[in-house]
Amino acid sequence: MGLDFSMVPKYLDIILLGCAYTIGITVAAAILSFFGGIVFAVIALYAPWVIRQPFRLVAWIFMGTPLLLQLFLIYFGLVQVGIDLPAVVAGIIGLGLHFAVYNSELIQTAILSVDKGQMEAARTLGLSRGEALRKVVIPQAVRDVIPPISNNMIALLKDSALVSVIGVSELTLSAQRVIGKTYRPFEFYLLAAAFYYVINLAMEWVQRKIERRISISR
Template identity: 80%
Template sequence: MGLDFSVVPDYLDVIFLGALWTIAITVCAGLLSFFGGIFFAVIALYGNAAVRLPFRFFEWLFMGTPLLLQLFLIYFGLVQIGIDLPAFVAGAIGLGLHFAVYNSELIQTAIVSVDKGQMEAARTLGLSRGQALRKVVIPQAVRDVIPPIGNNMIALLKDSALVSVIGVGELTLSSQLAIGRTYRPFEFYAVAAAFYYLINVVMEAVLRRLERKTALSR
């Protein structure tokens, strides 16, 4: 009985591998959520009704249902219609789309707040609406929402533990495998928590650096 961290070193390779998978799925899902959020924001604001209405349903689906259920639908449900995704891909898509919807709400608000004169000036210079959005409006809008999107990225990192339920060997699942062999849950969950904290600290430092750079560019 009692704590025994002496069993941890024998499984550090398993934990490190899980941490690498956690970082990989966080990066992939984070990129999808960022660029997907921009894409969804443009659809919501400038798409025609035939495009906006399906998107609103999609938005309602991802904001109104649990992330865990969405992962199950993507990984187990799509197989029934012939789409068999690897667990890592399904997890990255599920996390990415889930947070893309929330990022879209932030970016829509930022786009609307950009001075309309910016668009008019860009059009006067001969840019199409799409070019004006891509080169003038969206960069300004994204710059203004870096802090809240950064918070969503931190939340995405924490929620990445949910992909363990579909078999992605990330940090939580790796810890569970070690626990299954040693029957020492506290020790390995504590080590997993320490790894999550370290990854979180690095992410926060990167985001703060990015925020400072965008602030200087204003």
Template identity: 55%
Template sequence: MGLDFSILAGYEGVLVQGAIWTVGLTVASIVLSLVIGTLMAVFRLSGMRIVRWPVSFVIWLFMGTPLLLQLYLIYFGLVQIGLDLNAFTAGVIALSLHFAVYDADIIRAGIVAVDKGQYEAARSLGLSHAQAMRKSIVPQALYNVAPALGNMMIALLKESSLVSVIGVMELTLSAQRAISDTFRPFEFYLAAAVIYYVLNLVLEQAVKAVERRSAKYR
């Protein structure tokens, strides 16, 4: 009975490995979600219904269903139609799509907030619509909504623990494996919480650095 944190000494390698997998999963999902979210935001603002409506439907679908269900559908469901993904890839895809729809909503608002004169100025310089969006409007929108996107990145880091249910050996599952050996849940879950908090602080500082940089362009 009682707490015994000395038990952690034999499992630091397991926890560090889990933290590395968590970082890799988070970074890959953040990058992919921003790319997909930006494309969704641009398509949703398109004047063509054949482009706008499917994207709006996908956003509605993913916003209306829980991440855990989406994770199960991608990992266990796609294999039934011949698409067999490994657990890490399925986790990245699920996290990326889930957060991309929220990023899309944020980025869309940022694009709408950019002064229309910026678009007209870009077109007057001879840029096409796509070039004006890519080189002028979207970068300004991303700068303007950097704080909101940063919050979504932090949320993604926390939600990455859900991929443990499909066997990705990230931090939460690593702690659970150690607990199954030692039957000491409090010590290992607390250790995992501390590591998550440290990772969260690092990500927060990175986001603040981006915000300071983006403030120069506003």
């Protein structure tokens, strides 16, 4: 059959729209996973035993099973309990929660490694435990985990391709749709891969900038 890229310009707008979706989904899920990660970390460390232990069990299950399987659970599970969310929202929630669990592990370690004196000093100065966590301990912990968390965000970009399976029209599904019309899988999947690669390089560039900033501010 050979390769023929002459059809690329005609369908480029569909692919570019898919790109925009992929970037939007990645950013939304990244924000969800960041704040979700902080909340999960606080629950896993400080919630009462009856909440903490089941919560840890669920987190452990989410880390030991494939994201694709979890996406099916969330998408079809929500429909079953009568919540009919658009696929794109289900995709963002699925990706966001999955990575929130991974971020939470990093943030827990970081919270525990913040010097105890910080908490004690804040408490002595009259802050409540919650305030001390929110205003003193967590900001320091978060700074420490930004490099590993940014790695997770880059992984999230690549895993966002999986939401194509539940029908979200991002880059991968857009390529698939174009292929349905053109019967040119090699060309258009390669094009999609190229776009992912460029977004990935851009994210790595931002990551390096942020890391340099953090290392200077210390």
